[in-house]
Amino acid sequence: MRDFVDGSAFNYEQGQRARKLFAAVVLAALDDAIADDKKYGNGPEQIARWARSRDGREVLSCAGIDPNERVVTGLMDFVSKGVRTSVALSREESERRMAANSDEAEAA
Secondary structure, rough: HHHHHHHHHHOOOOOOOOHHHHHHHHHHHHHHHHHHHOOOOHHHHHHHHHHHHHHHHHHHHOOOOOOOOHHHHHHHHHHHHHOHHHOOOOHHHHHHHHHHHHHHHHOO
């Protein structure tokens, strides 16, 4: 029984590592689309084409993201904002957005 529990824990950890790896691929695809948007102006279309492709759906699924049309729309909106993923995920950016939202709430 103990071997089964150890094996299950090991498999779970391996699965989590794989999910993180595929999430990193999704973030890289977003960064590439943002770079394309700044250079050629077609970033949202590029990420939508990728997310709707067989490979894109597979990567999104392996990252734990349901590859539906709502997700594709969200990815397109993210790319159109033009904020790199490293900046968007940083604590400073999060705090800046929270402060901006509270200022807007007070003004209304």
